[in-house]
Amino acid sequence: MKMKRLVSTLLAGAMVLSLVACGNAAAPAASTDAAPAADTSSTDTAAADTDAAAADTTEAVDTASDEAITLEMWCIATESDSNRHSYEAAIADMQAAYPNITLNWEAFENQSYKTKIKAAVSADEMPDIFFTWSCAFLGDFVAAGKVYCLDDAYQNYKDELPEVMLGNTTYDGKHYGVPLTMNIVGLFANMDLLKQVGYDEIPGSYDEFIACCDALKAAGIIPFGCAGKETWCVTEYLESVIEKSVGADALNDIFLGRATWNNPDVGAAVDTFQKLVNDGYFDPSGIGLTNDEVKANFMDGKYAFYMNGTWNCADFAANENFKDKVKVSEFPVINADKAKLGQLIGGPSDTLAVAASSPNAAKAADYAFELGKLICHYGYLDGCGLPAWTPYGDTSGINPLTQAVSEICAAADSYVLFGDTAMSADDANTYLSYVDQVYGCQVDGTQFIEGLANDIR
Amino acid sequence: MAKKNKNDVYEEERYTLKKTNPALKTLIYIFLLIWALINLFPIYFMFTFSLKSNDEIFGKNIVGLPKDWLWANYASAMKTGNMGLYFVNSIIVTTLAIAISIIAAMMATYAITRIRWRLSNLTNAFFMLGLTIPLQASIVPVYVVLSKLHWLNRYSTLIVPYSAFALSMAILICTGFMVEIPFDLDEAARIDGCGLWGTFFKIILPLMKPALSTIGVYSYLQCWNEFMFANVFISDSKHRTLPVGIKALSGQHTTDWGPIGAALVIATFPTLFVYIFLSKKIQESFIAGAVKG
Amino acid sequence: MADTKTKKANSIVAQKRRKKIGTGISIFLFLLPGLLLFVSILIAPIAVSLYRSTYDWNGFSEGTFIGLANYKELFTNGSIKFMVALKNSLILAAFSVFIQLPFSLFLALLLGRKYKGERAFLSIFFMPVLISTVVIGQLWLKIYNPDYGLLNTLLDALHLSSWKHVWVGEVKTALGAILVPTIWQYIGYHMLLMYAGVKGVSPDLREAAMLDGATNWQVDRYVVIPIIKPIIRVSVIFAVTGSLKTYDLVRILTEGGPFQTTEVPSTLLENMLFLRNRYGMGSTISVMLIFLCFAFALLISAAFKEKEY
Secondary structure, three states: OHHHHHHHHHHHHHHHHHHHHHHHHHHHHHHHHHOOOOOOOHHHHHHHHHHHHHHHHHHHOOOOOOOOEEEEEEEOOOOOOOOHHHHHHHHHHHHHHOOOEEEEEEEOOHHHHHHHHHHHHHOOOOOOEEEEEOOHHHHHHHHOOOEOOOHHHHHHHOOOOOHHHHHHHEEOOEEOOEEOEEEEEEEEEEHHHHHHOOOOOOOOOHHHHHHHHHHHHHOOOEEEOOOOOOHHHHHHHHHHHHHHHHOHHHHHHHHOOOOOOOOHHHHHHHHHHHHHHHOOOEOHHHHHOOHHHHHHHHHOOOEEEEEEEOOHHHHHHHOOOOOOOEEEEOOOOOOOOOOOOOEEEEEEOEEEEEEOOOOOHHHHHHHHHHHHHHHHHHHHHHOOOEEOOOOOOOOOOOOHHHHHHHHHHHOOOEEEOOHHHHOOHHHHHHHHHHHHHHHOOOOOHHHHHHHHHHHOO | OHHHHHHHHHHHHHOOOOOOOHHHHHHHHHHHHHHHHHHHHHHHHHHHHOOOOHHHHHHHOOOOOOOOOOOHHHHHHHHOOOHHHHHHHHHHHHHHHHHHHHHHHHHHHHHHHOOOOOOHHHHHHHHHHHHHOOHHHHHHHHHHHHHHOOOOOOHHHHHHHHHHHHHHHHHHHHHHHHOOOOOHHHHHHHHOOOOHHHHHHHHHHHHOHHHHHHHHHHHHHHHHOOOHHHHHHOOOHHHOOHHHHHHOOEOOOOEOHHHHHHHHHHHHHHHHHHHHHHHHHHHHHHHHHHHOO | OHHHHHHHHHHHHHHHHHHHHHHHHHHHHHHHHHHHHHHHHHHHHHHHHHHHOOEEOOOOOOOEEOOOHHHHHHHHOHHHOHHHHHHHHHHHHHHHHHHHHHHHHHHHHHHOOOOOOHHHHHHHHHHHHHOOHHHHHHHHHHHHOOOOOHHHHHHHHOOOHHHOOOOOOOHHHHHHHHHHHHHHHOHHHHHHHHHHHHHHOOHHHHHHHHHOOOOHHHHHHHHHHHHOHHHHHHHHHHHHHHHHOOOHHHHHHOOOOOOOOOOOHHHHHHHHHHHOOOHHHHHHHHHHHHHHHHHHHHHHHHHHHHHHO
């Protein structure tokens, strides 16, 4: 317990850094488009980057020992995952650049991977490199001493990977994770439906936004789609409403255990959210739907808005019928005294880590950095998320939605990581169960804050 | 063999029942047919599901025939999903697990039901404990042991736990069948000079044939769709089994359901065919079992 | 004289003892493969769970011994929802014993009477069991879907729109929405088991009863059912322990929601072990689950024995 506390306080410190950081990192994303080749397809860029990676290789990994080694890696980039291509491309590049190192990688389904990796940590059967989520998920493994410290390896990558991006994977002042891409919560809108009620843009102020929702409702269009069966989908709405009511710092303090949940402003924000539910802005069927179903409904034109992670950009942009209708924006500010635009929900969470038990841990660490850089690069090009690493190469081919998100991030002021990622596993589940009850109107704002203040240790 | 057939015919002739009221009979048939349709529907659903795109699966066309028959779903399940290999793996693991559990169960049941000793009831109760154990609870302890023994990522990593988990059920079914075999047979065998082992192999085992298929079917159900152990114990895709392979077709935030449907068809239809083919044999064995009384 | 007698007696005793030892060894050898598998894969992990249930442990760090605190928390901490989960699985068990099993028995008896197409019916009725729960779950999600689901569409067509529900999302209907498919899917499972028993009843017995003027139903009631009682007992045990361990369909249909009202012990167990990192509490739930299943199995066996005498 003591260790956990310690980790979370340290984490808290790290998060402050990352708040400032994410804004900086995203800034070059929007402006590095000045690459010479006009309209290069991603394969061309891939070829060019291989050389770059190969050039880096020589200095990064000490080539003194030529002995061939094999590294094992587990990840969740399954065949139908949107990140699959970026992993494949990155690994192909790596294999060309490091013929000595054979990488055996396996991909597992997201939910079952959580079981698998935890069992593997228990039995000390972890692969050399493994995919993990940042903050609490990796933190538990670090606290148990199962993760290799990456401080030494990081020295070679300082220029390409801003230290602030490591905030979510820094414990006790030491770095343990290689971030890949990052994502935020976006307010996606179906512009066809908005035009029907006379809006050409996503409303920028909260009052306008509510007026727009009323107009939609009057026109028989459901404003919001949200999957009640998967509580994390509800948090995408609720956390945005809270953040835009109480401000990013206050919410961050609560998530990281620095402040109590018992904050009347949060209670009021929860009531604001619940008013949206009670006013009938949400699809009443949503409580019985999965996210796959809700997303399909949104793309089918059933909802005007869909708040969800920006990992959806690639999917939306790939759908021929839908890509011209959809726009993305930031949730409007509710209480301008405490919150402002540029305060976002999200941050780097997808991470690679190296097992302490690995016989080649040092080499695996270098390899993980190189690989992470490439996965981030290709993932960004594919529109799977925003880069945690400083982007390079030609990024003009990226889909307009992801570019719009990069602009939002470029103007970002601070980030609050998704609550269920930021909190420890047990607390996160308690939190989710309360969120569930808020969405179902079983508890109101006051009961929500008091209940959480009591139940979270 | 010939003798048995004669028995069947003989029995067939004797097995005449009273004429049922024809109206009632029709009613019963209508009922059976409706129930059959209800039970066949999932198969139709699965098949059409496997040929659709997400658009149709979610909303546009949930139970109708697919608008475009997307056979490509099968190609992607086989090629990128690697279902062929996983199917073979599943067959190897399931068959061996069933075989081991049947042998172990037959032997144990024989010792419990047909040899008189003091602790036989207790032993039986001990084995029944197995029915009560939730799989999830044993994952980590078994995994830790297997990893200490360097016994991961092989077929036997799954075969042994599967046969252990199928054992209780197999013993339970076996007991039901074995107590029905008249004890006179054992005594007769003993008088003929058969020992315990001789009685077991020469008298009991041949009479347990009908139980074999029942146990086989029920053990199959436990092994074929097992996901938890397969997910945790097997980390290289060479030894992956179907349930894990199918699950791996869904992504973190995006899932293409068509190929999953195709993979499910690949996992299910062969067993349905085998079952239909075998059901004749299974039912014959039931009837053969009837002769023993 | 006396000496030889005792010697003879001694040798008989020795022979008997030797035989007894031989039988003992045989018993041991017969049990060995089963015991080996059973103890190493099933019993040893329970022992580990029992030990871990007295710890506050997240699965990988050092744990702290807390005695029976987990057990106490399990029953007193309302937010763990163990009592809800237990109640749900007992409801399921009741439905399964009093609705599913009689129906399975009815089908088994019916098919046992040599109807034309008996074999085809038997195979078809068993098919839902062979189909992966993923498919069954997806199918029922399509039936329950609030917007385009078959059930709500049907209610609309019958002008019963007021009966429409978000079936898996509303507290009132969610548990029922799980019960129906679970019970339906395994009707064939118990039917096949019972059918094997029905077919095992000697035709002579049937015929004798028929000659005495008994109707089909009477034969079933007074001849067949008493004979297949051991198999019915097996079915009841499976149904109850199976209900206590239900997992798959709950995960697919409701994920334990809404508001955790449809949690069952296995979903809680998995959440504790692998989602909430509370391995100690997870072990506690599994120990409780094993204890309950075993208690029920013994109770059922006892109930059946009582009836026999």
